[in-house]
Amino acid sequence: MKIPLATSLRGELAVPGDKSISHRSVMLGAIAKGDTEVRGFLKSADCLATIECMRQMGVEIEEVKEENRYTGRQESVLVIHGKGLYGLSEPMGTLDAMNSGTTVRLLSGILAGQPFTTYITGDSSLRKRPMKRIITPLAQMGCRIEAENKNNCLPLEIHGDRLHAIHYSSSIASAQVKSCVLLAGLYADGPTTFFEPYLSRNHTELMLSAFGANVKAKVDPLTMQPGAIIYPGTDLRGQKIRVPGDISSAAYFIAGGLIVPNSEVHLHSVGINETRDGILRVAKAMGGNVITRNIRMEGREPVADIIVKTSDLKGTNIGGSLIPALIDELPVIAIMAACAKGDTQIYDAGELRVKESDRLTAIVMNLQKMGVGVEETEDGMVIHGNGGKKQTGRRTPGKLGYFRGATIDSQGDHRLAMAFSIAGLISDTQMDIRNAECVKISYPSFYRDIARLASPF
Numbered sequence: 001m002k003i004p005l006a007t008s009l010r011g012e013l014a015v016p017g018d019k020s021i022s023h024r025s026v027m028l029g030a031i032a033k034g035d036t037e038v039r040g041f042l043k044s045a046d047c048l049a050t051i052e053c054m055r056q057m058g059v060e061i062e063e064v065k066e067e068n069r070y071t072g073r074q075e076s077v078l079v080i081h082g083k084g085l086y087g088l089s090e091p092m093g094t095l096d097a098m099n100s101g102t103t104v105r106l107l108s109g110i111l112a113g114q115p116f117t118t119y120i121t122g123d124s125s126l127r128k129r130p131m132k133r134i135i136t137p138l139a140q141m142g143c144r145i146e147a148e149n150k151n152n153c154l155p156l157e158i159h160g161d162r163l164h165a166i167h168y169s170s171s172i173a174s175a176q177v178k179s180c181v182l183l184a185g186l187y188a189d190g191p192t193t194f195f196e197p198y199l200s201r202n203h204t205e206l207m208l209s210a211f212g213a214n215v216k217a218k219v220d221p222l223t224m225q226p227g228a229i230i231y232p233g234t235d236l237r238g239q240k241i242r243v244p245g246d247i248s249s250a251a252y253f254i255a256g257g258l259i260v261p262n263s264e265v266h267l268h269s270v271g272i273n274e275t276r277d278g279i280l281r282v283a284k285a286m287g288g289n290v291i292t293r294n295i296r297m298e299g300r301e302p303v304a305d306i307i308v309k310t311s312d313l314k315g316t317n318i319g320g321s322l323i324p325a326l327i328d329e330l331p332v333i334a335i336m337a338a339c340a341k342g343d344t345q346i347y348d349a350g351e352l353r354v355k356e357s358d359r360l361t362a363i364v365m366n367l368q369k370m371g372v373g374v375e376e377t378e379d380g381m382v383i384h385g386n387g388g389k390k391q392t393g394r395r396t397p398g399k400l401g402y403f404r405g406a407t408i409d410s411q412g413d414h415r416l417a418m419a420f421s422i423a424g425l426i427s428d429t430q431m432d433i434r435n436a437e438c439v440k441i442s443y444p445s446f447y448r449d450i451a452r453l454a455s456p457f
């Protein structure tokens with residue numbers, strides 16, 4: 001995919017629904033009693049994998065159309081006919097989570113409590129990702145869960161059973177691990193607690209509570225680590241959910257609006273949950289002109305409209321408790337940092353090595369190809385921003401030409417494809433993104449939205 005150079009990025013955009021919330025709406029809808037209606041559901045490859053797994057276990061899920069009361073436009077509503085906590089049926093074949101870590105890790109928590117055995121696998125990228133992080137707590141809860149190979153990767157064989165409550169302290173801040181344990185906690189014989197070094201996204205806690213589960217945020221009194229406690233024994237009840245726009249998708253247009261000259265982007269109804277809003281905090285710390293307005297609640301999730309304008313950015317430091325709040329945005333934040341004046345240090349981000357690709361190595365390698373000064377560290381990188389001055393002495397069309405146009409191998413990682421496409425808008429020659437179709441994992445209309453907002457050079 002060749003990225004056209006852009007002289008500006010201007011206009012209004014409603015980014016697609018939040019991926020994390022979309023997955024959870026299907027999973028909780030499936031194990032609730034009664035129907036769940038989901039508006040704004042993200043129809044991307046990852047979320048469709050979750051739907052397919054639930055269908056294989058007998059859950060009826062349909063898409064109906066309705067007229068939006070305010071806009072008059074046709075809108076799709078996903079209706080999940082819930083089966084209750086114990087109503088799933090044993091799947092005929094192996095479940096396939098495809099590329100989706102959220103599908104496999106969250107679903108495993110539910111499967112651990114079912115009275116049957118499940119086999120679950122994924123694509124070649126997901127089969128390389130670590131599963132010990134969920135095997136360990138689920139085994140402690142009494143579930144017989146085995147990885148077919150020695151390195152604790154997919155495929156997994158999960159022998160569901162009555163589970164024991166545990167008190168679990170995780171060494172990593174991960175919403176996928178936390179959600180896995182809390183969902184298994186629905187099937188346990190007492191209250192289960194989960195603590196982690198820093199608070200990860202809390203959509204599972206918020207949505208479980210909306211469905212009627214007894215779950216609360218909790219701080220470990222000994223270590224002061226954040227986490228949650230879940231008390232089993234209540235049925236979940238089907239809900240009506242409106243999924244906010246995904247801040248992880250909005251991030252590309254926040255970054256684009258800041259670094260492309262003459263830009264002003266208005267993003268509508270973006271989720272700004274404080275466990276996800278790290279990109280906004282970093283953009284402001286870098287001196288970015290980013291305004292959130294019309295802040296409101298949609299269900300239990302805060303939502304806002306975001307306005308971004310071209311800005312002179314300065315370097316910053318990103319680590320500690322901020323990391324989980326922007327974990328998926330770090331590739332595009334690295335692009336912002338490369339345009340900033342001065343150094344940006346990213347640390348405590350070792351988790352990026354076990355995402356859809358080793359994102360630390362991939363970001364550094366590709367930035368270097370584009371002429372950016374950057375060094376990789378064990379758990380992050382140092383980016384030497386050139387303050388918006390040209391990185392290279394090559395051809396400079398107008399005010400563009402900041403990055404050297406390069407061929408970027410996305411390695412099938414959607415976040416790399418999108419982050420480097422944004423860099424391509426201000427490169428000297430066209431950036432060529434390999435395997436760009438992987439944007440379908442989280443943002444199928446990404447290139448259409450870019451084409452709508454970008455004025456070609």
Ligand code: S3P
Pocket residue numbers: 019020021102173174175176177179200201327328351
């Ligand atoms: C997610 C949690 C994060 C994030 C992923 C989605 C979720 O992963 O990177 O894209 O929906 O819970 P980790 O929990 O592994 O950090």
